[in-house]
Amino acid sequence: MKFAFWLGAAGINLPGERLRTAVKGELKRVQTGGTARMAGDGLEWEQLIDALRPLGDAMRARVPERLRGNPQIMAESMRLLLSGLARASSDTLVGDRRHPMFVPELNIAQNIFQPNADTIYKSCLIEKGGSYLLKGDRGTTRMMILAQMGPDTLRTGKHHPVLDQGNFDNLQIDSEGNFEVVISPQKPAGHKGDYWPLNEACEKFMIRIVSCDWGVEREPRFGIVRLDVEEAKGRATVDALHHAFGEMAGITAVCALAFPTHVQELRDQGFLNALKVFDVSQMSGLQGQSYYEGAYELANDEALITEVKIPDSYKYWSIILTNELYETTDWYNNQSSLNDTQGVVDSDGIFRTVISARDPGVHNWLDTAGYESGAVQGRWFGATATPNPNIRKVKLVDVRDHLPAATRSVSPQERAIALRNRRIAAQKRAIW
Numbered sequence: 001m002k003f004a005f006w007l008g009a010a011g012i013n014l015p016g017e018r019l020r021t022a023v024k025g026e027l028k029r030v031q032t033g034g035t036a037r038m039a040g041d042g043l044e045w046e047q048l049i050d051a052l053r054p055l056g057d058a059m060r061a062r063v064p065e066r067l068r069g070n071p072q073i074m075a076e077s078m079r080l081l082l083s084g085l086a087r088a089s090s091d092t093l094v095g096d097r098r099h100p101m102f103v104p105e106l107n108i109a110q111n112i113f114q115p116n117a118d119t120i121y122k123s124c125l126i127e128k129g130g131s132y133l134l135k136g137d138r139g140t141t142r143m144m145i146l147a148q149m150g151p152d153t154l155r156t157g158k159h160h161p162v163l164d165q166g167n168f169d170n171l172q173i174d175s176e177g178n179f180e181v182v183i184s185p186q187k188p189a190g191h192k193g194d195y196w197p198l199n200e201a202c203e204k205f206m207i208r209i210v211s212c213d214w215g216v217e218r219e220p221r222f223g224i225v226r227l228d229v230e231e232a233k234g235r236a237t238v239d240a241l242h243h244a245f246g247e248m249a250g251i252t253a254v255c256a257l258a259f260p261t262h263v264q265e266l267r268d269q270g271f272l273n274a275l276k277v278f279d280v281s282q283m284s285g286l287q288g289q290s291y292y293e294g295a296y297e298l299a300n301d302e303a304l305i306t307e308v309k310i311p312d313s314y315k316y317w318s319i320i321l322t323n324e325l326y327e328t329t330d331w332y333n334n335q336s337s338l339n340d341t342q343g344v345v346d347s348d349g350i351f352r353t354v355i356s357a358r359d360p361g362v363h364n365w366l367d368t369a370g371y372e373s374g375a376v377q378g379r380w381f382g383a384t385a386t387p388n389p390n391i392r393k394v395k396l397v398d399v400r401d402h403l404p405a406a407t408r409s410v411s412p413q414e415r416a417i418a419l420r421n422r423r424i425a426a427q428k429r430a431i432w
Helices: 002-009 016-031 045-052 055-062 071-094 238-257 262-268 396-402 412-427
Strands: 103-106 119-125 132-137 143-149 164-167 178-184 194-197 204-210 221-226 276-278 289-297 302-309 316-322 337-339 350-356 365-367 373-381 390-395
Touching: 045 238, 055 071, 055 238, 071 103, 071 238, 164 194, 262 289, 262 373, 302 373, 302 396, 316 365, 350 396, 390 396
Parallel strands: 178 194, 350 365
Antiparallel strands: 103 119, 119 204, 132 178, 132 221, 143 164, 143 204, 276 289, 289 373, 302 350, 302 390, 316 337, 316 373
């Protein structure tokens, strides 16, 4: 009441019903032909909507045939389209190759290309041949790596290997954690600081920030500027705006339609409740990182147990789950991923997980979160070995018979606390 009174005294009115009435009135006028559409007036909203409209049928055709009659899957496929549209919107709203800015590439709200639960992905568009200064605070996260990319998959619809990558841990970092690095075709004359050569084909930077102890490791802060562009950005031109609008449908399509068939392909190849090496070296994957994956399918009373000998040395490892459309299972609100800090390795050096819909009461549980089927994926980075885990299906009631006697147990009360802590820790990470 005090807030409303203050607004009134200050002569400020909240929109409320006035805004709703005005919007309804404008919509009614448009529907009855009261507002003429003027050719060349610059407002091409309908053109954007028309470009997006075919993506519904494209998604229907892309979803594996055995799943198309499932209303749940089809609703989730619409969520995937919206994730793609969200990704396209970031570049449309702030993307500018002469005045670059890092935007979220993949995350919980842009769940495309199956993001890793431990990784924050940020990217920015650049001009080929430009000169850039990247400056900031390294933070204390496990890894921070910049990949030079081109041509851009989002705009070509084709995957390409990383052109080059730079590890921020190799930079000069001062006592307060600060760094700065110049990225340009040639090292600037007289420059004595850190320098990474810019690949002539590079048109996009992507930074991966990997944290294993969420909410404890300090996230990096950084920004990018052009060294060869001095003018302010100013007002976007009509042509620049419409170019950005015109890219949205294509980017949305690439993001959303790239992988809905991937889990089905694993099943067709015979990797159902079985694992294989997954090579992403031609798909802008990090150099030095290897993957394994396979499809899973479980009844409510079944579980999958994975076992793998942890390499003698590594920089990072993890295991995650996805659904049938290859969206990463919600890792904020479910324990659907584990990394080398979160997981417990048994005394024999074996990392064992239990994948199931119901809590088996062990620490290394991977929660399918209501998905009866999907994919299991693991990754190794900087490891002396990259083994494929053994995997077998058992009855949930028999899980304990297949695990060491010393396997760490978790009570329902402990699990509830762990999940609350996980949610808070995940939200402490800076994804926007």
